[in-house]
Amino acid sequence: MHKAKRVEIIIEAPMEGRLTQALEKAGVTGFTVLPVFGGSGRSGRWTREGQVGRSGMVAVVCLIRPERLDGLLEAAYAVVERHIGVIGVTDAEVLRAERF
Amino acid sequence: MHKAKRVEIIIEAPMEGRLTQALEKAGVTGFTVLPVFGGSGRSGRWTREGQVGRSGMVAVVCLIRPERLDGLLEAAYAVVERHIGVIGVTDAEVLRAERF
Amino acid sequence: MHKAKRVEIIIEAPMEGRLTQALEKAGVTGFTVLPVFGGSGRSGRWTREGQVGRSGMVAVVCLIRPERLDGLLEAAYAVVERHIGVIGVTDAEVLRAERF
Amino acid sequence: MQDILALASANLLTPMILCFALGLFAALARSELTIPEAVAKGMSIYLLFSIGFKGGVAVADHGMDGRIVAALAAGIVLSFVIPFAAFALLKLMTRLPVTDAAAVAAHYGSISIVTFVTASSVVQGTGLKAEGYMVAVAAAMEAPAIISALFLASRFGGRAEKMDAELWREILLNGSIVLLVGAFLIGLVTGEPGMARIEAFIVAPFQGVLCLFLLDMGLVAGRGMRNAKGVLTLGVLAFGLLMPVVGAGFGLAAGMILGLSTGGVALLMVLAGSASYIAVPAAMRVALPDANPSIYLTLSLGVTFPFNLVIGIPAWVAVATAVGG
């Protein structure tokens, strides 16, 4: 088991591509994108059901070595900055450290 | 980066509206609802695929200031109490603290 | 509130049944399966949209008592070992400890 | 009797029933065959819309039958009354706790719209006509049973949540009621010219879509059966087979009193004898959360639904024909 950080970014679907590109540039070795049904925040309540087009949000989860956190957050923040969404970080441990 | 708690509530879909209303009353500023494919617990195994109607479960994720945790848990617990589901809490940190 | 571990396993959908069986054998009392839209890792980028058949990945989330972590990881690792995927563990607390 | 058997075997060999059987088989054999949730929901929206619209056009064509109000009232009364019969039977035949018994009773007072849709297609296939407004009766029967069940639960010591306005809104405006009644009204307003525009969509492919939908229902029912081990005692199972007959008896009486057509009587028997598995389960999760969903879902989906599909529908059509003709 190896120390890691788990970063969870909730972001608008149209920005997903830009975010994951930025993550890759920041040297992230992997991430997972989860669909989101709906949520609520400063911009109000919304639900996925009945959205048209590419709207909606996704959750991008990323496990990384602790020392890479700052780089990642910087890169992610640059993308997310002016957009709707949140970034949460938790301490984690991972198996299969050869992957990170 | 600011200290926060990440609360994750797995609950039956028909209760989603009541839960999120209770969260909002408890002063939560945001939450995210994720779809769930299936799971297992005391009430047995189930999968989403092939469910009819509004059945199924959702995961509600909520990042909050630590001092608000108790209020949130109380509110959530009142809704969830007699229902199928679990509540898990992890320590977290968040960017964009102005949002909480 | 009781101490617990939150284990999150990202794994290929065809392996889901085997993994959850292994978890149950390891004495896990519950888990939740979440759909995954896409991701990236050593085996490259992929997205769910447009996949055919039972492909794609899922996220299996499991809250357990800390003392059970090793058993679970062993069981999970035996299934996941040669497969694409990651396992992350975070410290957590749970309500409703009677459930674990 | 021979008629019933002939009808039953004719009914058994339709693509619809065989599709249901295929779904059952696949689920019991644990095949990974699944119909995506979104597609199944899409098909049910299509079926509800189609059946509602056709009912509305039929009423527009034949004029507003004066008996429609009486039929609606009868449906509401049936839905209120049947849970009491079901509850009494459950207390006699099983040892279910009060809350579980009340929850099950609610399901049998309400209706299964898919059973109704299938029955409509069988009734039509046998050359019978039914009142177009039967779809409105179906909608009227969805909710009242829930009140009876909550009353039973509190009266006999179970623990029911307060029925707040929010819950009422949810029940009365649940998707299938709104869609069915809405499509009925649209059919009523647009009549034959409206039908001409969308006939190729809602009439011709109807039975085919119903086939695939029943395939999915078979998968769902089969999965329910697989999970049923341990849940269903013999008494509970017997209830699931007896209650649709009792319910259909209520429906027969009401249909005769109302003076419905043969097809209409058959459909009212089907409605009264069927058990909900969409609207009521969701309402029960909110209003009677202590009731065990595996019991009521398994009963209504795994026992009564297949029973009605294979035996009930042809039997009630035969009975209605015998009585009516």
Add this chain to the structure above:
Amino acid sequence: MQDILALASANLLTPMILCFALGLFAALARSELTIPEAVAKGMSIYLLFSIGFKGGVAVADHGMDGRIVAALAAGIVLSFVIPFAAFALLKLMTRLPVTDAAAVAAHYGSISIVTFVTASSVVQGTGLKAEGYMVAVAAAMEAPAIISALFLASRFGGRAEKMDAELWREILLNGSIVLLVGAFLIGLVTGEPGMARIEAFIVAPFQGVLCLFLLDMGLVAGRGMRNAKGVLTLGVLAFGLLMPVVGAGFGLAAGMILGLSTGGVALLMVLAGSASYIAVPAAMRVALPDANPSIYLTLSLGVTFPFNLVIGIPAWVAVATAVGG
């Protein structure tokens, strides 16, 4: 005028409009009726494919009209110009910040393909013919408005992201443009023989699918309206009702200059008077992230779309008939 009223009321009582109304009602009454996202997207793919293909076959049949290039150019110009008119109106009528006003303007320069699809079916229902290549014009009008909006935003002090190649690719190759143009080309290449193969799929059920799709649009628009409290000032609301008329005026002028058929003029009015709610909102989230999505989505989906559906389409058909015939 009488013509307009007659057409409007005939239009109001079609299953399509009533389905839209049903969706609106269900959403405003907070019914839990929903059409799964995947099914709604599936229907929109069907509609786009069908309308594109039929347009291509029509052009293949009647020969490539020399005016197609002129029409495409006119569409592009309209899409560029209309945002300036919209922006000016917004500055006059509302107190929206520059960025919001620019974002809204982009939506009105672009088009609503569902409005176009509905209008095509109305035009055809009234026995008029329209140029098959109008679907290509629709596609051409989707994107240029975005450039005008970004220009307006930077010119008047708003903060726009740089339009990088990536964003351009996304906009020009957005799903509906690719599908519409692709289906148009496929129809053009395969012509009548291709049509014969797939007619039963893309022609007969078309209006029925459109009904269910408009039911979903009603749900979406109704949800938008519910969220609109507080977002829409009176001025903004008035803009949402006035702008489609202004846009249609541009379309009328362009259609007359081009010498389009009566049906073609009506469709160009509809295109010019409609507002995007698929392609442009996504583009705005990337290019003008500071603009408030509730404003532009509510306006385009909750105000202008219903206005066009109920009043705009029949009115523009009547105007085009009056002017053309």
Add this chain to the structure above:
Amino acid sequence: MQDILALASANLLTPMILCFALGLFAALARSELTIPEAVAKGMSIYLLFSIGFKGGVAVADHGMDGRIVAALAAGIVLSFVIPFAAFALLKLMTRLPVTDAAAVAAHYGSISIVTFVTASSVVQGTGLKAEGYMVAVAAAMEAPAIISALFLASRFGGRAEKMDAELWREILLNGSIVLLVGAFLIGLVTGEPGMARIEAFIVAPFQGVLCLFLLDMGLVAGRGMRNAKGVLTLGVLAFGLLMPVVGAGFGLAAGMILGLSTGGVALLMVLAGSASYIAVPAAMRVALPDANPSIYLTLSLGVTFPFNLVIGIPAWVAVATAVGG
């Protein structure tokens, strides 16, 4: 030869192939056009059900051909044998590790049901008849190849998981086999009367649905190609183009020995020459997890599937006609 070219170009300009091309283009141009997964799965369920049912009805009509058992046996043998040929070719032409080669071989022994569905529609379009039971043969050919592949992998030093009962159940009861065989049996039992009931759903719209489905297949194949950079060496690519010809040769021989009709021979060539991308990939993830999925998926979906669609199908129809007539 001229026949083949004529057929090929006739085939190329059908809406089906053009839809596939559109999907390819959209994916390669990275358009965001996507068909929701649920809708794509819904369409594939429709196509499988329809083709299975029609096959069953055909057998019911023309009587159970005595050769059906022989044909099923031949299909199973082909599926067992072809992986050995494929493995040998791979060893000759490429430097793939044993496990990867075995996994690829499994795909080519199994079949692509979409290729089969498309071929059925082409065969019918050219006025040929084929044995209705070919759909049962298709189902029989899905799984045996997997055993050969696991044998090859262990025999030549690769590392295969134990084939437990669970894995067998999964493979033999995979969704498409159950649906295909189930629908075949339903068609067989209900025959023409069953067909009359659901014809409007499963026959008329078939080719149109196939178009949209192939659009999605084009998107999927195109995405696969985009990911292929680096994965496919020249040798591997050449294998993907040569192997379908070799497989079709096996199919031709078997078809002649069985004395199938011209259409039947063509379909058996198509089956033998096609490569799985649904059932086998999932099985390989469980049974040969060390094999690289990008290799086998890219080969089967990105190379062999398009090859068969555009060149293989018309070529095998022409060859079967030349040989048979």
